[in-house]
Amino acid sequence: MLGNMQEGQLLISGLIEHAETYHKDTEIVSRSVEGPIHRYTLKDAANRSRKLANALGKLDLQQGDVVGTLAWNTFRHFELYFGVSGIGCVVNTVNPRLFPEQLIYIINHAQNKYLFVDLTFVELVESISDSLESVKGIIILTDKDHMPETKLKNVICYEELIADESNEYDWPVFDENTASSLCYTSGTTGNPKGVLYSHRSTLLHTWIVSSGNVGKISSSSVILPVVPMFHVNAWGIPYASAMFGAKLILPGPLMDGASIYELIDLEKPDLLMGVPTVWLGLLQYLNETNQTLDSVSTALVGGSAAPRAMIQEFEEKHNVFLMHGWGMTEMSPLGTATSRTAEMDNMDIESRYDLQEKQGKAFFGVEMTIADDDGNELPKDGVAFGRLLVKGPTIVERYFKSNESSLDKNGWFDTGDVAKIHPEGSMEIVDRSKDVIKSGGEWISSIDLENAAVGHPAVAEACVIGVLHEKWDERPLLLVVKVEGKDLSKEEILAFLEDKVAKWWLPNDVIFVSELPHTATGKLLKTNLRDEYKEHLINTGK
Ligand code: AMP
Numbered sequence: 385m386l387g388n389m390q391e392g393q394l395l396i397s398g399l400i401e402h403a404e405t406y407h408k409d410t411e412i413v414s415r416s417v418e419g420p421i422h423r424y425t426l427k428d429a430a431n432r433s434r435k436l437a438n439a440l441g442k443l444d445l446q447q448g449d450v451v452g453t454l455a456w457n458t459f460r461h462f463e464l465y466f467g468v469s470g471i472g473c474v475v476n477t478v479n480p481r482l483f484p485e486q487l488i489y490i491i492n493h494a495q496n497k498y499l500f501v502d503l504t505f506v507e508l509v510e511s512i513s514d515s516l517e518s519v520k521g522i523i524i525l526t527d528k529d530h531m532p533e534t535k536l537k538n539v540i541c542y543e544e545l546i547a548d549e550s551n552e553y554d555w556p557v558f559d560e561n562t563a564s565s566l567c568y569t570s571g572t573t574g575n576p577k578g579v580l581y582s583h584r585s586t587l588l589h590t591w592i593v594s595s596g597n598v599g600k601i602s603s604s605s606v607i608l609p610v611v612p613m614f615h616v617n618a619w620g621i622p623y624a625s626a627m628f629g630a631k632l633i634l635p636g637p638l639m640d641g642a643s644i645y646e647l648i649d650l651e652k653p654d655l656l657m658g659v660p661t662v663w664l665g666l667l668q669y670l671n672e673t674n675q676t677l678d679s680v681s682t683a684l685v686g687g688s689a690a691p692r693a694m695i696q697e698f699e700e701k702h703n704v705f706l707m708h709g710w711g712m713t714e715m716s717p718l719g720t721a722t723s724r725t726a727e728m729d730n731m732d733i734e735s736r737y738d739l740q741e742k743q744g745k746a747f748f749g750v751e752m753t754i755a756d757d758d759g760n761e762l763p764k765d766g767v768a769f770g771r772l773l774v775k776g777p778t779i780v781e782r783y784f785k786s787n788e789s790s791l792d793k794n795g796w797f798d799t800g801d802v803a804k805i806h807p808e809g810s811m812e813i814v815d816r817s818k819d820v821i822k823s824g825g826e827w828i829s830s831i832d833l834e835n836a837a838v839g840h841p842a843v844a845e846a847c848v849i850g851v852l853h854e855k856w857d858e859r860p861l862l863l864v865v866k867v868e869g870k871d872l873s874k875e876e877i878l879a880f881l882e883d884k885v886a887k888w889w890l891p892n893d894v895i896f897v898s899e900l901p902h903t904a905t906g907k908l909l910k911t912n913l914r915d916e917y918k919e920h921l922i923n924t925g926k
Contacts, residue, residue: 394587396564397470397555399626404430407603407629413651414458415636415643417502418530421650422459426626429463434553435546436467443521445497447472447558450566452496452519454480454487454505457613457634460525460542464500465613465622469564469583470555476566477614480505481904482576488515489575490568493785500525500542504637506532513537560584566784567616569713570904578784579713581617589716589778590623592747597723598709599655599684603629606679608647610639610658611687615905616717619657619684619709641669652679656704659687659906660694663706664844667697677702684709684721688907689813691835695740699733710743710813712799714780714790719752720744720811741835742812743803750776754805759792766806769814769827772799802827819910821850821860828860828889830910836884837862840877842870847900847908848891853921861917862891865900872896892926 403410408427416422445451451468453475455461468475476494478487487508491499495518501509502525509522513536521538523545524531531541564583568576581589594601601607601624609621609632617623625632633651635644639658644666648656656663663685670676683698686709698704705724711717722744728736746752754762754770762768773796780797782789791797802814814820814829821828830848837846845865850858866872874894881890895917901909920926 393557393560393583395470395555395557395560395583396466396586396623399587399590399623400426400430400433400466400470401555403626403629407626410603410625410629410631412459412462412625412632412634413647414462414634415638415647416458417456417504417637418526424459426629429459429466429626431551432546433463433466433470434551435549436463437471437553437555438549439545440467440471440473443498445471445473447556448474448563449497450474450476450494452476452478452491452494452499453501453614454478454509455500455502455525455614456504456637457609457618458502458525458636459634460500461502461613462622462632462634465565465617466626469586472556472558472562474563474566474580476568476578477617479568479570479612479614479904480508482570484508484512486570486576486904488512490578491519492517493575494566494568494578498523502526502637503530503532506534506536510534510536560587565617567713577786579780580784581716585716585778586617586620586623587627588749589620589718590627592749592778593620593718594624594628595747597745597747598707598718598721599624599657600682601625601628601630601655605630605655606633606651606653607631607655607657608633608635608644608651608653610635610644610656610662616711616713619686619711619717621657639665641665641667645669645673645675648677648680654679654681656680656683658683658685660685660690661688661902661906663690663694663698667694670702677704680704682707682724686710686718686721687905689743689831689835690741691838692737692741693839695737699737706740708740708743710811714797714799715750715774715776716778718747719750719774720746722810739810742806742810744811745809746811749778750774752805752811753796754803755796759794764805764807764809766804766812769802769804771817772801772803772811772813773797774799819849821848822858823850823853823860823888824856826888830860833860833862833881833885833889833891834908836881837864837877839884840872840880842867842872843877844868845900847910847913849910849914849917851914851917851920853892859921860889860891861920862894863897863900863913863917864894865897892921893924895920
């Protein structure tokens with residue numbers, strides 16, 4: 385027997401309508417690309433999203449057409465999230481940090497009809513424009529006074545595009561499974577793969593990220609998402625702001641420690657969101673300038689593993705709970721978090737850090753298990769580790785334009801991560817399956833070694849890769865970037881690691897480098913390093 389309830393569609397346009405009705409005075413503060421701080425309200429955002437919707441209609445966009453953005457976190461990008469998806473088109477947030485060939489691939493593969501581009505990226509688009517196959521015009525996200533000289537064809541100024549449009553618009557109602565936005569994974573090998581979200585998956589994910597176990601987002605929240613709107617929809621925060629009337633502080637193009645702190649000092653956020661490298665920059669700035677984070681109660685960190693030293697510094701110097709989250713583009717992105725519990729508050733601090741170092745428990749709607757290479761499920765005993773498999777309504781079924789499902793015969797999606805699941809439910813990432821070091825048939829976690837190494841005060845960043853070894857097939861090699869002005873020898877760092885990891889995990893060699901390569905989303909890029917140092921232990925006999 386079916387229930388007797390209504391079948392309203394979960395649509396992104398509904399979010400901005402709700403925001404306007406119930407949270408109209410909530411502020412969206414942006415550091416604009418032009419420089420000054422810009423402020424307006426959710427009511428203004430709703431008005432301008434409808435103007436944009438009218439303008440998009442005149443650009444002859446049909447439902448299902450894809451529109452690209454190359455843009456920072458600002459109010460104009462925020463409007464695009466609602467205006468484009470609201471009319472039934474798809475917003476493809478392109479990560480401008482990718483290599484030009486990858487940008488060309490994505491824009492052509494997604495068949496972007498128009499590109500909405502921040503001033504910062506005009507030159508970048510000029511350099512690839514001859515290779516773009518489907519783009520009919522470029523809209524520059526600025527006003528008339530700031531329009532640049534450009535050799536691009538069919539260029540439109542965003543503020544002029546929407547200026548004379550009516551702010552009346554009836555958002556169309558369609559199936560909630562309609563595509564709403566498109567993000568590409570920044571894979572380290574092969575072409576990027578598209579993940580096509582739906583209105584339904586986006587709204588379900590918005591409830592997850594806002595829930596009591598994650599962001600606790602409400603109309604009294606003040607959130608600073610440093611995580612970019614071009615990377616998995618800034619973890620869904622723009623939508624959550626509209627759903628709950630939370631104030632947003634959008635950092636625009638400046639994400640260094642000093643600029644982020646300036647916004648924190650000015651707007652007093654209680655919740656921060658970003659990847660570990662951003663927090664490293666902020667903590668370094670706070671140390672240099674002797675300042676603290678007084679308004680902030682929680683910082684959500686994810687995208688890469690958060691080192692214990694970072695969790696500790698946030699807690700002990702700033703009284704900020706570092707909530708460790710894990711997810712991926714294919715999961716909208718959030719899958720787990722180390723939510724703060726009453727139990728945590730009553731345990732000794734080191735045991736609490738042990739929990740915070742793990743990636744946390746899955747949310748309702750995300751099922752997860754671990755399996756061996758043959759797909760046999762492994763025990764969730766905190767000891768066994770294997771491929772991390774997930775399922776749920778906010779998780780990809782197949783990649784964009786693929787004819788094949790990405791799920792196994794039991795409906796699981798293989799995350800490509802290797803993990804343990806502890807008896808109480810916490811998940812702990814051991815490594816990416818391709819980064820784990822296979823030494824004589826046993827596995828060594830590169831992440832655990834890296835996290836232990838960055839606990840040394842003279843280590844700014846550490847990277848561990850598996851390289852060829854005559855006897856053990858593969859052994860760990862540690863690459864270290866030293867903190868400026870500090871001295872550190874091989875022997876010192878190895879001695880420091882000795883009581884932190886199993887003896888047979890200790891790296892066979894340590895190499896000091898001036899910098900480490902990163903992917904477009906800030907993760908260590910290990911493929912080239914593995915090639916470069918492949919023979920290092922063989923050649924040196926270590
Ligand atoms: P992306 O799709 O770019 O968001 O990357 C997703 C991948 O980042 C995951 O599959 C993990 O390998 C890694 N990742 C994300 N969060 C964490 C975390 N908290 N700890 C360790 N790895 C993480």
